[in-house]
Each structure stands twice: as structure tokens, then as C-alpha cells.
Amino acid sequence: MGTVVIKFGGSSLSTTDKIKNAARRIIAEKENGKKVVAVVSAMGKTTDQLLTLAGEITARPAKREMDMLLATGEQVSISLLSMALTEMGAEAVSLTGWQAGIITEKVHNNARIVDVKADHIEKILQEGKTIVAAGFQGVTEDGEITTLGRGGSDTTAVALAAALKAERCSICTDVTGVFTSDPRYVPQARKLASISYDEMLELANLGAGVLHPRAVEFAKNHSVSLEVRSSSENEKGTVIEEEASMEKNLIVRGVAFEDDITRMTVFGLKNEITGLSSVFSTLAANQIDVDIIIQSQTENETNLSFSIKDKDRQEAVEVLEKEKGSIGFDHIECETGLSKVSIVGSGMVSNPGVAAKMFAVLAENGIQSKMVSTSEIKVSVLVDAEQMKPAAQHLHDAFELGVLEETASK
Amino acid sequence: MGTVVIKFGGSSLSTTDKIKNAARRIIAEKENGKKVVAVVSAMGKTTDQLLTLAGEITARPAKREMDMLLATGEQVSISLLSMALTEMGAEAVSLTGWQAGIITEKVHNNARIVDVKADHIEKILQEGKTIVAAGFQGVTEDGEITTLGRGGSDTTAVALAAALKAERCSICTDVTGVFTSDPRYVPQARKLASISYDEMLELANLGAGVLHPRAVEFAKNHSVSLEVRSSSENEKGTVIEEEASMEKNLIVRGVAFEDDITRMTVFGLKNEITGLSSVFSTLAANQIDVDIIIQSQTENETNLSFSIKDKDRQEAVEVLEKEKGSIGFDHIECETGLSKVSIVGSGMVSNPGVAAKMFAVLAENGIQSKMVSTSEIKVSVLVDAEQMKPAAQHLHDAFELGVLEETASK
Numbered sequence: 001m002g003t004v005v006i007k008f009g010g011s012s013l014s015t016t017d018k019i020k021n022a023a024r025r026i027i028a029e030k031e032n033g034k035k036v037v038a039v040v041s042a043m044g045k046t047t048d049q050l051l052t053l054a055g056e057i058t059a060r061p062a063k064r065e066m067d068m069l070l071a072t073g074e075q076v077s078i079s080l081l082s083m084a085l086t087e088m089g090a091e092a093v094s095l096t097g098w099q100a101g102i103i104t105e106k107v108h109n110n111a112r113i114v115d116v117k118a119d120h121i122e123k124i125l126q127e128g129k130t131i132v133a134a135g136f137q138g139v140t141e142d143g144e145i146t147t148l149g150r151g152g153s154d155t156t157a158v159a160l161a162a163a164l165k166a167e168r169c170s171i172c173t174d175v176t177g178v179f180t181s182d183p184r185y186v187p188q189a190r191k192l193a194s195i196s197y198d199e200m201l202e203l204a205n206l207g208a209g210v211l212h213p214r215a216v217e218f219a220k221n222h223s224v225s226l227e228v229r230s231s232s233e234n235e236k237g238t239v240i241e242e243e244a245s246m247e248k249n250l251i252v253r254g255v256a257f258e259d260d261i262t263r264m265t266v267f268g269l270k271n272e273i274t275g276l277s278s279v280f281s282t283l284a285a286n287q288i289d290v291d292i293i294i295q296s297q298t299e300n301e302t303n304l305s306f307s308i309k310d311k312d313r314q315e316a317v318e319v320l321e322k323e324k325g326s327i328g329f330d331h332i333e334c335e336t337g338l339s340k341v342s343i344v345g346s347g348m349v350s351n352p353g354v355a356a357k358m359f360a361v362l363a364e365n366g367i368q369s370k371m372v373s374t375s376e377i378k379v380s381v382l383v384d385a386e387q388m389k390p391a392a393q394h395l396h397d398a399f400e401l402g403v404l405e406e407t408a409s410k
Numbered sequence: 411m412g413t414v415v416i417k418f419g420g421s422s423l424s425t426t427d428k429i430k431n432a433a434r435r436i437i438a439e440k441e442n443g444k445k446v447v448a449v450v451s452a453m454g455k456t457t458d459q460l461l462t463l464a465g466e467i468t469a470r471p472a473k474r475e476m477d478m479l480l481a482t483g484e485q486v487s488i489s490l491l492s493m494a495l496t497e498m499g500a501e502a503v504s505l506t507g508w509q510a511g512i513i514t515e516k517v518h519n520n521a522r523i524v525d526v527k528a529d530h531i532e533k534i535l536q537e538g539k540t541i542v543a544a545g546f547q548g549v550t551e552d553g554e555i556t557t558l559g560r561g562g563s564d565t566t567a568v569a570l571a572a573a574l575k576a577e578r579c580s581i582c583t584d585v586t587g588v589f590t591s592d593p594r595y596v597p598q599a600r601k602l603a604s605i606s607y608d609e610m611l612e613l614a615n616l617g618a619g620v621l622h623p624r625a626v627e628f629a630k631n632h633s634v635s636l637e638v639r640s641s642s643e644n645e646k647g648t649v650i651e652e653e654a655s656m657e658k659n660l661i662v663r664g665v666a667f668e669d670d671i672t673r674m675t676v677f678g679l680k681n682e683i684t685g686l687s688s689v690f691s692t693l694a695a696n697q698i699d700v701d702i703i704i705q706s707q708t709e710n711e712t713n714l715s716f717s718i719k720d721k722d723r724q725e726a727v728e729v730l731e732k733e734k735g736s737i738g739f740d741h742i743e744c745e746t747g748l749s750k751v752s753i754v755g756s757g758m759v760s761n762p763g764v765a766a767k768m769f770a771v772l773a774e775n776g777i778q779s780k781m782v783s784t785s786e787i788k789v790s791v792l793v794d795a796e797q798m799k800p801a802a803q804h805l806h807d808a809f810e811l812g813v814l815e816e817t818a819s820k
């Protein structure tokens with residue numbers, strides 16, 4: 001009898017009625033002969049309410065105590081979902097992170113899972129019971145409660161699936177799968193039957209928002225077959241696996257986008273050799289993520305452009321200006337409110353000219369590209385914010401993402 | 411440096427402002443040179459909110475899952491109180507029941523503490539930090555989360571005080587101490603400087619409601635010096651210890667009362683020998699607590715009267731009628747809506763005539779006693795509900811509880 005791990009996010013558990021829906025989905029899996037481990041997040045707005053309480057106490061809560069506080073959110077969900085399952089006749093056992101054997105490094109608020117001690121879960125599954133485990137949380141070897149940070153529940157689900165050698169890890173969410181683009185912006189977008197880990201990683205990192213990149217990476221490293229599907233509708237989702245079933249001529253698999261991006265340029269870097277590393281280690285030391293980087297050299301000076309989130313702009317300028325003497329540069333300029341549009345597809349590797357086609361499409365439609373970044377399976381450009389949506393739509397059309405028939409098995 | 415344990419109940423933690431007040435009280439103890447272990451309940455209405463959620467899922471929640479759910483309440487409190495303490499400069503560490511080493515028997519919803527593994531707490535106290543431990547909850551030897559039932563947080567506090575050999579266990583509550591009677595009913599009631607464990611046990615069991623009898627009993631068995639005091643006001647409370655400082659002529663130490671009581675009479679018990687045990691084992695098997703018991707025998711038949719809570723009346727009648735054949739009786743009659751008034755004082759043992767004086771006071775005031783029960787240190791009578799308050803006031807006056815000077819050290 002195979003084991004499946006099913007993860008439900010907070011919006012799929014925001015009311016007791018939704019919790020009952022989640023229970024029905026789990027029971028459907030059991031009726032298909034599966035052993036089920038459910039992994040759950042905190043109910044809907046619980047985390048926000050807990051953050052508000054902490055905010056009333058202090059502006060600088062200790063990280064350890066935030067983990068202690070936030071971990072209660074999933075503990076409420078696991079007990080309620082277990083009650084719902086038992087009420088429906090499927091005996092269930094809830095487990096907190098520490099009870100489920102989720103061992104993490106000794107870091108608060110953003111710990112990584114270092115081990116999963118699955119013997120307790122396996123014993124309960126053998127007894128024919130369903131497990132409802134708390135996502136997002138774990139415990140250190142010396143008994144401290146930790147949380148995994150953003151995307152933590154997805155990661156818990158994948159880690160448990162890997163440890164239990166589950167045949168599948170289903171991520172149940174508000175959408176019915178992974179789409180070729182965001183349907184709110186690109187009405188022609190359609191659901192993909194399958195996608196590779198690497199493509200999903202690029203999409204996840206590019207703001208597609210369905211699955212956290214950490215979880216995708218964990219799944220790839222442990223060959224866990226992932227599925228993204230609706231928590232409420234009974235529709236087939238998107239499967240993420242090593243070799244996604246090839247779709248006819250589908251070189252580009254998706255168009256992703258992300259807004260609120262700032263392009264920052266450091267002019268007149270004095271030292272070509274140490275300048276780059278000084279700038280980026282200063283930013284990294286302040287937890288500012290840098291995305292696209294372009295170095296340009298004129299006869300007289302070296303300039304360095306890079307993209308960051310709008311929200312990090314002020315801090316980035318401050319920390320660089322503070323280190324101006326040691327880094328050695330002339331001045332900084334910023335352009336805020338930009339957007340990034342990306343095409344993703346592992347077929348690009350073997351199909352030259354994809355980037356060229358992308359630039360041609362943008363040019364034909366009068367869309368100026370302000371920065372470019374490429375990897376083996378994606379091309380990203382920064383454009384003005386108001387051009388994000390038309391750029392995505394034109395690219396979606398040009399690469400025929402909306403009209404192609406899928407050949408993947410249904 | 412001595413250790414003190416301070417317990418805060420839910421109403422002392424119902425808002426973040428009250429949590430800050432609790433933190434100030436703890437810091438005052440630290441400034442007096444004490445190592446402090448705080449024990450907390452869930453914030454205000456948290457438990458009710460969690461019960462409502464569970465009620466929306468099922469009318470018959472699994473007991474294990476209720477413990478899992480309710481244990482989140484104290485976990486929120488411990489993290490917030492720790493944050494408040496750290497914010498005020500007193501570094502604090504929150505501990506759940508399992509982290510605090512509160513080991514219980516393997517019973518859900520009403521577990522007893524079987525061991526306290528205090529080495530982790532002692533290590534943290536040695537580091538100069540304050541502990542904020544979750545009351546009401548524990549863990550079994552095999553890692554199941556349990557709760558202690560009513561009065562659980564008081565019991566946690568006393569158990570930790572015993573394990574840590576604390577010099578005192580302070581129960582911070584809404585009132586400033588233990589009173590000679592309930593001031594809402596008996597305006598002349600005044601606070602006692604001290605009271606013995608046994609007296610407090612009788613008062614607690616008789617509905618005084620300040621301290622849970624389980625906690626008092628635990629304190630007595632482990633010689634923990636208990637104090638009941640206000641969580642907000644800086645007033646001296648009442649000390650509960652083995653030999654309470656004697657107060658001048660204070661034979662009776664308090665007048666307690668309780669309403670919503672039913673007197674039930676089983677008429678015509680067929681078998682005098684097995685009848686009693688059949689009736690009470692049937693009630694016990696259905697978790698119906700019996701208080702006062704009177705057996706009366708006429709020439710022809712044996713009748714059995716006993717008092718129970720009004721809320722248990724219907725179930726009591728049902729379970730007894732169901733066993734009518736095996737128990738063997740004629741019929742049952744009930745009188746509901748009665749009240750119990752009791753006088754308590756360890757001086758009674760060596761002062762005969764206290765009960766006689768009580769009956770005389772009641773008779774002089776036209777109050778009929780419907781059932782009587784005595785122990786070495788208390789006398790209880792059942793009266794009509796509307797006579798509870800006058801009975802308490804007359805007894806309080808007659809035993810001069812309001813006017814006596816305390817000779818106990820201030």
C-alpha cells in the first residue's frame with residue numbers, strides 16, 4: 001500500500017468548513033488505498049493575529065520566542081483536522097513538528113531540516129491511522145522549537161515524502177495547478193500537465209508563487225514526485241518530476257513576472273578587482289537579495305548595475321553609502337518601480353534563438369528592455385511596470401503557450 | 411539565591427497590557443534577589459475560542475486531540491510573557507510543558523503529574539534567566555501531549571515549586587487573598603493573613619474557587635509554601651502553610667458556600683448490604699460526584715439521600731433507573747436548587763460545640779437545614795437557595811470572622 005503526503009496551506013484551512021473539505025480530500029485518497037500523511041499550515045489569518053499580539057508586546061521579539069508563538073498556529077490546525085477526520089470515520093493522529101521527527105539546525109525563524117526521524121510516523125501508519133503533521137516547524141536536537149521560514153510547510157511535506165519514500169507529495173492550494181502564466185494577467189494562460197523540477201524552480205523563483213523554491217529544490221534532490229492541485233476541486237493538477245512529459249514543440253513552458261523591482265547602479269567603482277565583491281558582500285551581510293547583475297566598463301570607469309526589491313532600496317543605499325570609503329565608488333543611482341518578465345523552458349538549451357525571438361517580440365511591441373539575465377532554461381528582462389502585462393501577453397502568444405495541445409498523459 | 415514560582419491565571423493575562431503587568435510583577439521579584447519561574451495559563455478567553463472551533467468540527471472530539479488543541483493556549487502566553495520580560499530587560503526563556511519536564515500519566519484531559527524533570531529549568535535559572543513555563547500541560551513518557559484538567563495551572567506551579575525546592579509558590583489572581591467568606595455575599599468578609607493546608611482544602615472543595623484543591627493537596631504533600639495574592643495590586647496576600655499562624659480565638663476560619671445543588675433520595679433499597687455500593691458505583695462509573703450522603707432506616711425500608719450538582723441530576727436519574735433491576739429500589743425523588751453553606755476551621759477539633767452553635771444560629775434565623783455533613787474541620791448544611799446568603803452572613807457574624815484582629819505577622 002503506497003503512501004502519499006498531502007499538504008494544505010493556510011487559505012485551504014481558513015474556516016472549519018474548509019478543514020472539513022480537506023478531510024474529505026484525504027479520505028478520497030484513503031479510499032484509493034493509500035496511506036496518507038497530511039501536512040498543514042496555520043489556519044488562514046492565524047499567523048497575522050499572532051504577529052499582532054507580539055507587536056503589542058515588543059518591536060524586537062526574540063527569534064526563539066517568535067518560533068514558540070508561531071508554532072501554535074499549525075498545532076491548532078493539526079488537532080482540528082484530526083478531529084474532522086476521526087468524525088468522518090478515518091482515525092487520525094496529529095503530530096507537532098517535534099513529534100513528527102522534523103529535526104532542524106539550531107537556527108530560529110528560518111531553520112533548515114537536517115533530518116527526519118520517521119519511525120514514529122511509520123508505526124502509526126502501520127496501525128492504519130492517518131497522520132496529520134504540523135508543517136513549518138521542527139525541533140533541534142536539544143529540544144528547541146524552530147520554524148522553517150517562508151515556504152516552510154511545503155518543505156516539511158517534501159521532507160516527509162522523501163523520508164517515507166512516498167509515491168507522491170501533493171501540494172493542495174487555491175489554484176488547480178501550475179499555469180503557463182498568471183491567468184489574472186494573461187487570460188490565455190492554461191494549466192500544464194507536467195513540468196520539470198528545474199523549470200518549476202525557475203518559475204518559483206520568478207514569482208509564480210505556487211510552490212516555494214526551497215521545497216522544489218528539496219524535491220529535486222530527493223526525487224520526490226510533486227503535484228500541485230486544488231484543495232477543493234477534483235481536477236487533475238500539475239506534476240513536477242525529473243523529466244516532465246514532453247509537450248509538442250514546447251520549448252518555452254511558462255511566462256513569469258514580478259513587480260516592485262529597483263535597478264540600482266553604482267557609478268565609478270575605483271577598484272575593478274575588489275569592487276564587485278565589496279558591493280555584494282555588503283548587501284549580503286544585510287540580507288538584501290540581488291537578482292540580475294550587469295557590469296559595464298568604459299575607458300575611464302567601471303559601473304555596476306543590479307536589480308533588487310523596491311522594499312530593500314533604502315537600506316541598500318544606506319549600507320553602501322556607509323561603506324563608500326572602503327568600497328570606493330563615485331555615486332549611486334536608482335530606478336524604482338520596474339517589473340521583471342521571464343520565459344522559462346528546459347527546451348531552450350537545445351533550441352538556440354529563443355532569447356533572440358523574445359527580444360524581437362518585445363521590440364515589435366515597443367517594449368524597452370532595461371536589463372537582461374539568462375540561464376540555461378530562462379531569459380529575464382526588466383521592463384517598465386506598465387509594460388509588464390503587455391509583455392507577458394505578447395510573449396505568451398508568440399511562444400504559442402495558450403494554443404498548444406498537451407500530449408502528456410491525462 | 412532563593413527560587414520563587416509565580417503563577418498567573420488566564421484573567422491576569424487576558425490582554426497584552428495585562429501580560430506586561432505580569433512581567434512587572436516578575437521583575438519586582440527578581441529585584442528582590444529571587445530566581446523566578448513563572449507558570450501561566452492561556453490568555454483570557456483563548457480556551458473558549460478553541461473549544462468553539464472544535465465544536466464546529468465535531469460534538470465528540472477525541473480527547474487526545476483536545477489536549478493537542480488546548481495546549482496551544484498556554485504556548486501563546488509563555489512566548490508573549492517571555493517577550494515582555496526580555497523587552498523590559500529581564501532575559502526570559504519560555505518552556506512548553508514537555509520542555510519544562512512535566513511528566514504525566516498517560517491519560518488525556520485530566521492527567522496527573524507523575525514526575526518533574528527539573529534539570530533543564532535549573533540549568534536555565536543558573537544562567538540568570540527567568541523561566542516562563544506553560545501551566546496545565548504535560549507530556550507522557552512516550553511523548554504524547556496531555557493536559558491536567560481543572561486547576562491544572564495551579565498544580566503545575568506547585569509541582570515545579572516542589573521539584574525546585576522553591577521558597578514560595580505565589581498564585582496571582584483577581585483577588586488579593588483568601589477571605590473569611592465571599593465579599594460579594596458577605597460584605598463583612600476580610601482577608602486572612604494565613605490559613606492551613608487542610609482549611610484551605612476544605613474551603614477550596616467547598617467552592618471558594620481561589621485555588622484548586624488538587625494544587626492545595628499537592629502543596630500539602632510536598633510542604634510547598636503557597637501564597638494567594640493579587641496579580642495587579644502590590645498588597646500582601648494569604649499564606650497557606652502547615653501551621654497557619656494562629657489568630658486570636660479563631661476557631662472558625664471561613665464561611666464557604668456553593669449553589670445549584672440537588673438532593674436526591676433513593677427510596678426502598680431492597681438490599682441493605684449491596685444497595686449502597688451499587689448506587690454509588692453506578693454514579694461513579696458515570697463521573698457523577700456525590701457530596702453529602704445520608705442513609706436512613708425505618709422499620710420497613712432503607713432510604714438513601716445524597717447531594718449532587720444540579721447539572722448532573724438528569725444523568726444521575728437515568729443511570730440509576732437503568733440499573734433499577736440490579737440495584738433494587740422502589741423510586742427516586744429529587745429536590746433541586748439547594749445551596750450548601752459550610753464553616754471551616756482547624757480549631758474545631760479541640761473546640762466542641764461548634765456544630766451546635768452553627769445549628770442554633772441557623773434555627774434562630776429561621777433557616778432550615780436539609781442535610782448535614784461534618785469533618786474534623788468543617789460543618790456543611792444544605793439550605794434553600796434563597797437562604798444561602800443570609801445563612802452565610804449570620805454565621806460570619808456569629809463566629810466573629812469580620813471583627814477579629816489578626817495577630818499573624820504582617
